[in-house]
Amino acid sequence: MSRAVAAVIEPPVRDVDEIRQDLRSQGASAIETDTQVSFIPEAFGTVIATKLGAKPSVAAEYMEWDVPGLDEFSLAQEPL
Structure with a gap:
């Protein structure tokens, strides 16, 4: 987690895809x-x-790529 936080904040102006690539090169999975x-x-x-x-917020809404409609999940249940 500390590597992920460092990648997000330093340098302060980075593209999200660049951050993802950096974290994956350090061994994190695509989902992580x-x-x-x-x-x-x-x-x-x-x-x-x-x-x-x-x-x-106590919950977040998301949409599956190939399923119509929104789903909701509790943020307290997210292990991150």
Whole structure:
């Protein structure tokens, strides 16, 4: 996880695909890198927003590539 955080924040202006490639070259799987580049910025943003008085989301919606409609999952159930 520390490598993923470092890849996301240093250097500060990097393309998401470049970050994914960097993490995969270090041995992370495609699922791990996709999850990390999605949730690490969210985690930092949540800390900042919470300190400003916002209430963070408890769930997220997503759409499967080949299935119509949205699905929802609890963020507390995400192991990352």
